[in-house]
Amino acid sequence: MSSSPYTVYLPAGPPGVSWSLPQGVRDTVALPCVVLADRAGFSEFAVLQRALRVVGVPSVRIDAGSAGASRVSGRVPGDVIDVDGRVIVPTVVWVRHFTPEAIPVGGESWCAWIGQLPAVHLPGGAPGRLAQLAGAVRRGVRVPSTIVTTDPPGAARELGCGRVVVKALGEHFAEVSPGVLEAAFPRIAAPGDLMPADRPVIVQEYVEHEEELRVYHLGGELRAFLVGKSAPEAIWRDEASVTVRPAHVPPDVATAARVLAADWGLRYAAFDFLLTRAGPVFLEANADGDWRWFEARAGCESVSLAAASMLRDLHDRSSALDLTGFLALRTFRGGE
Incomplete structure (x- = not known):
């Protein structure tokens, strides 16, 4: 855990949802569609949605921060849902950073709805x-040799290492209010620099x-x-x-x-x-590991492309359409 606080403020997203659909498809056509649920402050799904458009996979992206502005409904039992007046059949649902804390109103209900959509769920x-x-x-x-303890100095002595790594048991970031994340970074320390903790923490040998x-x-x-x-x-x-x-x-x-x-x-x-x-x-x-920062630093989009390929395959299997059949369906519906 870091010795000094670090706070991240995520930008708010635009109201509603982001669609990537074939041209000419009527709103009332129940179109097989990938559902992406995340946060506007993360760019992974924005890039992924563009890649899905290239490989011909319809998708809808729902932002947690503006989820309350959307209208959704679906009959039970049934695979068809209505999102803002457009009818889709979810094939794959990928959720990242879409948590109750991220949603200003009704967060538990929104997460429960996303989590129970009839589809293949990731991750x-x-x-x-x-x-x-x-x-x-x-x-x-x-x-690494690991001890969970409220006594980091004692754990460091037991491990017998010149340096140790101290980590939180939970997530590295906690959302203290919608759009505001506070970090609990791992930290490297000498045994003599450690103090007793008021909660269990992970103490590991430094490898x-x-x-x-x-x-x-x-x-x-x-x-x-x-x-x-x-x-x-x-x-x-x-x-x-x-x-x-x-x-x-x-x-x-x-x-x-x-x-x-x-x-x-x-x-x-x-x-x-x-x-x-x-x-x-x-x-x-x-x-929920992010990848766009690493891609940007490395000057590539290898993970985004692999993610799009994975979703295309899952989508095709889930909707019982191979890519050739889906492209034919696009042509047919575009002429309706």
Whole structure:
């Protein structure tokens, strides 16, 4: 956890929803459609929606901050829903940062509605950090020596390390009010610099490593970046110092990411590994992990394109249409 506070203010989104649909489709045609639910302050789904347009997959993006301005309805049982007067059949629903805290009014109900739409849902619920570490160990994947405690100094002595990493048990960011995020960054510390905590925290050995590898798992496909940074929070506090470059995924890391994603039912997740001379060390998997910042630094859109490909395949299977059939349907409906 960082020794000084860090707050992020997310911009408000425009009212309503963002559509990407074939031309000529009437509002009353029940069109198979991908549903993206997120926050206006994150750019991942904006780029993804453009990529879906290129591959011919209809999509609708719902922003948490302006969800209350939308009109939705759907008969139960049934697969068809009405969003702002347009009728769709959800095929895939991907939710990122769409939480009750993000929605000014009726947040629990909006999240319950999104979560219960009849469709394939992404990314799936990743287990907490402790369950992740335990699951990795069961699969023979190395993890840092870890203690959960309210006594970080005692834990550091027990670990016998010159340096340790202290982490929160929960999310790195907490939304204290709609659009306002407060960070709880991991921090590296010497044992003598630690103080007792008023809540349980994670204390881990600091693992000497050559590089850090962020691996994105997208329906079995993997995309990765080598990341160089001076501290865990450098991406936020010292962005200019961080280096990012595309990377191949080592075979042992690829196996670990795919096995753990399968164990946890995750079609999508961002995995963090340390690359050491003795092999990879797993840190954590984030089912809501952002990717656009890494792509921008590396000068590519490899994750966005893989995400669009994954959604296209899920959409085609869910709607019982292959891409050729879908394009034919576009032509037919465009002539109606």
